[in-house]
Amino acid sequence: MARHVSTRRRWFVTVIAWAIGLLMFFPILWTFITSFKTEGEAVASPPSFLFFQWTLENYVEVQRRSDYFRHFSNSVFISFGSTLIGLVIAVPAAWAMAFQPGKHTKDLLMWMLSTKMMPAVGVLVPIYLIFRDLGLLDSRVGLTVILTLIDLPIIIWMLYTYFKEIPVDILEAARMDGAGLWNEILYVLTPMAVPGIASTLLLNIILAWNEAFWTLNLSAAKAAPLTTFIASYSSPEGLFYAKLSAASTMAIAPILILGWFSQKQLVRGLTFGAVK
């Protein structure tokens, strides 16, 4: 029998949920609103919420000063590129670890995860020097490579967890039915793992899009993605809140829209296998 939930209680829960949602969304909303103010209004006290002279001048100014679309295309190249290369490496790796585990598979997985615990600054100098010697500084290829490397452990871990949920009997049945390794992965494993692969893809694009440490340190102008773009507007003494807000809005908008449309897939993927 379904549990009876009173209308009052439902109202209460709804209101609380909206309040928490708004609280979490508020900084983004405030940034968005500020981006339409003049610099003067942006720092006015008390701040005006909706009733001010709306203007697009910040967006025009930001695009004129620092070419949003070049940064945007760099971000797309780097985040999609690193994720796709990561998946190509990680699907076979996760398959091997999930279905043909060896004595040291668990150790290997823990070791990979442990690299994520290490502070990135610790390897900044060697990596910087390697990149310098290989001519990869400030190149989109270089940034794609470094982001592939730093996100690979997470991609492999996520895929490994999803693959573990797939009953090995079904893969064995495919083998008995005459499927070779390639057909087994193509016709049986991949279709069954689609929700997991999709959510890994989405999550990793978001992670790569937001990655700031390596992109800031290893790029200057040519390959600079949106993280550098935002950073160039934050200065300790400048009072360019409105322009910073416009730049931030432009930088997070694409990923916000992607996340919005794929949230169902994301949630399904992240809870995949949690409930049998």
Added chain:
Amino acid sequence: MGSITLQRVNKAFGDLTVIPAIDLEIADGEFAVFVGPSGCGKSTLLRLIAGLEDVTSGAILIDGKDTTALPPARRGLSMVFQSYALYPHMSVRANIAFPLKMARLPAAEIEAKVQAAARTLNLTDYLDRKPRQLSGGQRQRVAIGRAIVRQPEAFLFDEPLSNLDAALRVQMRLEISELHQALGTTMIYVTHDQVEAMTMADKIVVLNRGNIEQVGSPLDLYRRPDNLFVAGFIGSPKMNFITGPVAAGLDCHTLGVRPEHIAVSTGGGLWTGTVGVAEHLGSDTYLHIHTENLGTLTVRAGGEIMLGHGDTVGLTPDMANLHKFDDKGRAIR
């Protein structure tokens, strides 16, 4: 066709030997059943034949050809799994067609074979459904359909009926036996249920701790068990084992008497005891009788016998059907 020969087949996981050097011959067209308690290695043995596990040493010959090093896909065997292992994202039609698709048959031929298999198994109306929309028995049929469709050298069944309820199990048991008669293909069937083994097999292979205890036809094993393990495992209710002076008096360490080979009477008899529990099945009555110096004996009596708790009875074993075992548990003949 599909004879299967195991030569000194040995399997170890690390230091743990699961199957020590087994030799076995299964003739073409034979229905062989591997039976034993859980953990006896019967499923591992089947998986070795399938190629899903690698043998540690020894050779597996299918139809006279050494297949020890071949991957499962190239051994020409079909397998039905305990969990059915259907492809959840494919329709019934695509599930049954999958082995044919892997064999790169033309689409028209695939469709004709799928239709034929579906007719044999009464699945024609369900071809467009997904496995999750089917009942347990129907899923089992799809799994069998997927196995028969490409006419393999032999079928391997890994406890295929243990997820079904009792009534369906009896029905599917019959259907598999009929399928075997219709196809005449070699079948190897793994089960822990000695009733399935007795009713279906041409040849039963009794396994215990990785060892083959005895190989033979169902009635061979019933009449002439080689040792205590087989004697106790085959037959239901279980054989009674008697040790002590009574056994010693007949020159053996353990005396085995099947419940159906003891006659009950209200007076007289060679031994006496009192009835503990009487289980009335209609056709038979199982009496559990406590005796003074033989322990509790199970006796199979007629369905209409009217004995109950506390009644004193006389027991007479059928002297022609006694089984004698030495102190190592081996049969004395």
